[in-house]
Amino acid sequence: MTTYAIELPSIVGLPILGTDALFPVRRVYCIGRNYASHAIEMGHNPDREPPFFFQKNANNLDSSGIFPYPSHSNDVHYEAEVAVMLKKGGANIELDKALDHVFGYAVSLDMTRRDLQGEQKKMGRPWEIGKAFERSAPVGLIHSVENIGHFEDTTIKLKVNGNLKQKGNLNQMIWKVPEMISYLSEYFELGAGDVILSGTPSGVGPIVRGDVMEVSATGLGSLRVIVT
Ligand code: MN
Numbered sequence: 001m002t003t004y005a006i007e008l009p010s011i012v013g014l015p016i017l018g019t020d021a022l023f024p025v026r027r028v029y030c031i032g033r034n035y036a037s038h039a040i041e042m043g044h045n046p047d048r049e050p051p052f053f054f055q056k057n058a059n060n061l062d063s064s065g066i067f068p069y070p071s072h073s074n075d076v077h078y079e080a081e082v083a084v085m086l087k088k089g090g091a092n093i094e095l096d097k098a099l100d101h102v103f104g105y106a107v108s109l110d111m112t113r114r115d116l117q118g119e120q121k122k123m124g125r126p127w128e129i130g131k132a133f134e135r136s137a138p139v140g141l142i143h144s145v146e147n148i149g150h151f152e153d154t155t156i157k158l159k160v161n162g163n164l165k166q167k168g169n170l171n172q173m174i175w176k177v178p179e180m181i182s183y184l185s186e187y188f189e190l191g192a193g194d195v196i197l198s199g200t201p202s203g204v205g206p207i208v209r210g211d212v213m214e215v216s217a218t219g220l221g222s223l224r225v226i227v228t
Contacts, residue, residue, distance in 0.1 A: 002089050002095065003088075004173060008131035008209075011024050011025075011202060012024070012059050012061055013025070013062060013065055014063055014085075014106070014139055014142055015141055015142065016104065016141065016142040016143075016144060017141045017142065017143050017144070017146065017147070017221070018144070020211075021110055021122075022054075023103065023104070023142050023185055023193070023205055024059040024179065024193045025059075025061055025193055025195055026058060026191045026192065026193030026194050027055065027058065027188075027190075027191065027193070027194045027195070028055055028056040028057065028058060028060065028061060028137065028194075028195045028196075028197065029053045029054075029055055029180075029184055029188075029194065029195070029196045029197070030053060030054050030055065030056060030110055030131070030196070030197040030199075031051055031052070031053055031175060031180055031196070031197065031198060031199045032051075032052050032054065032197065032199070033046075033052075033079065033172050033174075034051070034175055034198060034199025034200075035168055035172050035173060035174065035200065035201040035202065036172070036174060037102060037168065037172070037201055037202035038192050038199070038200055038201055038202045038204065039174075039203070041159070041162055041203075041204070042086075042168050047176075047180070048174055049175070051175045051180065051183055052100065052185075053184065054126075054127050054131055054132075056110075056127075056131060056132045056136060056137050056197075057132055059107075059139045060132055060133065060134065060135065060136045060137045061139050061148075061195065062135040062137065062138050062139065063138070063139055063140070063141075063223075064135075064138075065138070065223065065224055065225050065226060066225065066226055066228055067109075067111060067135060067138055067213070067225050067226065067227050067228065068134070068135060068206075068209075068228050069209050069227055069228065070111075070113060070134065070136070070186040071209075072113070072116065073113035073114075073115055073116055074115060074145055075113070075114045075115040075152045075206055076111060076112065076113055076114065076206060076207060077111070077112045077114045077204045077205060077206055077207070077209055078109055078111060078160070078165070078166075078167045078204060078205065078213050078215075079109060079110040079111070079112060079200035079204050080107070080108075080109060080137065080156055080157070080158035080168075080200055080201070080215045081108050081109065081197045081199060081200050082105055082106070082107060082108065082111050082154070082156060082170060082196060082197075082198050082217055082220065083105065083106045083107070083108040083137075083139055083194075083195050083196065083197050083198070084102055084105055084177055084180075084181075084195065084196040084197075085101060085102070085103045085104050085105065085106065085194075085195055086101050086103060086150045086181070086191070086192060086193065086194040086195070086196070087101065088100075088101050088109075088192050089101065089185075089190035089191035090185060090189065090190055091185050091186070091188075091189045091190070092185055092186055093181055093185040093190070095178050095179065095180050095182045096178075098177070098178035098181040098182045098185075099177065099178050099181075101181055101190070102111055102145055102148060102150065102177070102181075103142070103144060103145060103192075104142045104143050104144040104145055104146075104147075104148075104218060105142070105143055105145075105148070105151075106139050106140045106142045106143065106223075107139070107140040107156070107198055107215045107216060107217050107220050107221070107222065107223050108137055108138065108140065108202060108215070109139075109158075109213065109215055109223075109225065110131070110137060110138065110197050111133075111135075111136045111137065111138070112130055112131055112136075112204075113129065113130045113131075113133065114130070114206070116129050116130040117129075117130025117131065118130075121158040130193045133156055137197065138213075138215075138223060138225045139195075139223070140200065140215070140220065140223035141221060141223075143219065143221070144202060145218050148219050148220075150177075151170065151215060151218075151219060152170055152171050152176065153169065153170065153171045154169065154170040154171075154217050154218045154219060154220070155167065155168070155169050155217065155218045156168050156169070156170065156201065156215070156216070156217040156218075157215070157216050157217070158203070158214070158215045158216075159213070159216075160205075160207060160211050160212070160213055160214075161211055161212055162212075162214075165203045165205055166200065166201055166202065166203035166204065167199075167201065167203070168181045168201025168202070170198075170217075172184055172201065173198060173199060174199075175199075177196075177198060180198065181196070184196070207227050208227065209227050209228060210226075210227060211226075211227045212224060212225070212226050212227070213225045213226075
């Protein structure tokens with residue numbers, strides 16, 4: 001039997017609607033600028049250029065409904081996104097087979113230290129410090145494909161303290177879910193337990209301690225997150 005020299009790190013398990021079984025997280029990929037409206041508000045060209053991805057850590061995903069304001073930032077932004085959970089992986093996945101790899105979907109937030117991300121961008125450095133910090137990806141209950149199927153036409157919204165800040169539709173994505181899966185699988189070997197955050201529509205902005213964020217999407221319910 002294999003033994004380990006230190007205590008085993010825990011596996012991150014996310015709750016699934018309708019079952020006590022958890023979804024184990026392996027890797028987290030996030031796409032940048034996947035809605036034209038958000039690309040424009042960030043000062044970029046909204047044309048369909050090749051997609052780009054960054055990663056968060058598995059244990060940055062958090063379903064507690066609490067977001068502790070992170071250190072070393074005075075400009076932390078919400079980005080409402082739909083997360084895609086994979087049940088099987090592979091390399092070079094064909095576009096028309098890509099959705100067969102999806103276990104389910106959930107609402108999520110790609111929380112961002114925008115000031116630190118901006119400094120890194122200016123210096124041409126990687127973004128981890130702005131993106132991959134503790135509890136930086138609140139995630140709602142996973143809705144399995146078995147129960148809800150797939151969808152392209154789904155409204156996603158984000159409210160802060162009851163005020164609507166973001167509203168978009170998954171049909172506005174520059175790169176659709178099957179395309180993201182197929183593209184990623186050309187560069188990485190995807191695996192069961194991988195999660196893809198599918199990008200945010202326009203309207204991103206800052207939060208402060210005490211704010212309540214609520215992200216919702218048609219068919220995926222909602223997630224309330226308190227900033228502490
Ligand atoms: Mn994002």
